Amino acid sequence: MSEPWRLLSLLPLPNDATLAALGDVAERMKLTLLPASSVEDLHAALADAEIVLGAWQSAGAQHVDTAAVAATGPDLVFVQQPSAGVDVLDVPGLTARGIPVANAAGANARGVAEWTVGAALALSRSIPFADGGVRAGGWPQMDVVRRGHGEIGGLRVGILGFGPVGAIAADLFAAFGCDVAYWSRTPREVPYAWLEPAALCARSDILVLALPLTPDTHHLISADLLAALPAGAYVINVGRGNLLDSDALVAALDSGHLGGAALDVFPVEPLPADDPLRRHDRILLSPHAAGATRQSVARIVEKSVANLRRVLAGEPVIDVVNGLDPVIRRRR
Incomplete structure (x- = not known):
């Protein structure tokens, strides 16, 4: 019988909660739990791991960043990230090492979408x-009226x-009676109009950013596109912080052109204490927690653990984001 797989769990949950979530996987793998650690402890644990179950928080020592990838041992063959985004991982470095990375795509989509609508209402x-x-x-009471208190229907x-x-x-x-349009690189067969970004901004009383961050989408929403929005429009960002030019957003709010903004993501996380975004009473701030419902967390963990079971069964894992072979094999 071969030795059990060596799994390093960075899930930011209490140890008993992680054991419960892993179920039989915890018994079938040699498990190291590291829900909170120093950088030194993380690097030491990575040196012996074959599989890493990552962390989802945007701050903390549990990031598998460039320094952490350099500290990984020769046996690491798979990283399962328990979130849709993989920003906390050095994906190019892992790819160069031939290590597949999988995410939990779509598992928190409902939670993020509901937060988006809730933010628009707020x-x-x-x-x-x-x-x-x-x-x-x-x-x-009258200050609220003077701010342009309104309904989102229509x-x-x-x-x-x-x-x-x-x-x-x-x-x-x-469902609220809004007139919805969208942009994506590929138009979909959906009952909503597809428009180029500039045209979409020009007709959007509420603009939602739900894109991944790529070189093409960095600061996609610039001063020019913010100026193209109708007067009094709202901007809601649940994608990534650098989709939006934050300085231009503050300027558009200060000028009175925009009615408000809701941000769950930021260029730097945690948001620095002196960041101008913190001072504006027309910005709703959230600590990258739009998808952190109990249902979303349960789906994320379930999807991640299902991939670990696929490793144990010798089956291809799903949702590999870096194009490598989804069949996970030991190096020795």
Whole structure:
């Protein structure tokens, strides 16, 4: 009988929760749990791992970044990332080492899409502003009215990116009576109009960013496209922070051209304490937690563990993001 696979789990859950989530996999693999660690401890554990089950938080020592990849041992053959995004991994470095990387694509799409609609409602009804005023001892009833308090039914929604998040968000907005259009590289057979980004911005009272970050989408939403939005429009970013020029966003809000913004993602995470985004009362801030519902977390873990079971069974893993062979084999 061969030795059990050596699995390093970086899931940011209590050890007992991780063991429960892994189920029989925890018994069939030699498991090292490292939910919180120093960089030194992480690198030491990586030196002996064959498989890594990654972490999903955007801050912490558990990133398999360039330095961590350099510290991995010769036996590492697979990284399962328990999130749709793989930003916390050095994917080029892992690819150069011939290590397949898989994600949990779509598992948190419903959670992110619902947050998107919730954020649109919060902005349009000035909910954070009103809550803050009442908590501070005031009664900002007429201030809310003067801010342009409104309903989202009948507004025109533009969605940049029509993956699982964009598709679900489109249906949810449509259920509110919104006029939905979208852009993706490939038009889909859906009941919504496909428009180029500039045309989409020009007709969007609510603009949703649900794209991955690539060299082509970096700062896709620039000062020019923000200026093209209708007066009073809202911008909601659930994709990646650098899709949006943050300085241009603040300037558009300061000028009064935009009605507000909701951001779940940022160019630097955690958001620096002195970042101008923190000071603006027309920006709703969220700590990259739009998809962190209990249902989404359960689906993410379930999908990740299913891939580990495929490794044990000698079956191809799914959702490999770096184009390598999905059949995971030991190096020795």
